Amino acid sequence: MGGALDVRAAVEWARRARGPRRRPSNGRAGLTPAERSVVRLAAEGLSNPDIGARLFMSRSTVKTHLSHVYTKLDVTSRAELAALAAPHLAED
Numbered sequence: 001m002g003g004a005l006d007v008r009a010a011v012e013w014a015r016r017a018r019g020p021r022r023r024p025s026n027g028r029a030g031l032t033p034a035e036r037s038v039v040r041l042a043a044e045g046l047s048n049p050d051i052g053a054r055l056f057m058s059r060s061t062v063k064t065h066l067s068h069v070y071t072k073l074d075v076t077s078r079a080e081l082a083a084l085a086a087p088h089l090a091e092d
Helices: 007-018 033-043 048-055 059-073 078-088
Strands: none
Touching: 033 048, 033 059, 033 078, 048 059, 059 078
């Protein structure tokens, strides 16, 4: 299959292969399923290691998901996240 690509051609190929985003980039609708799971457990008061154990992911992956969630939901703390998530926990 094909030959080697220069860097610019490889970047263009990768951009085309990804396709368009199907979710908004922020707000609750922008959360991935994994991020929703992390939010649910964080709102229940679990620590990052505990969330990781439940979801079979590393603690750094949990931290990354939470970082993305904080940005998407425009929150700055776990307490703020829990308060925002509480009304929606039964919906997910």
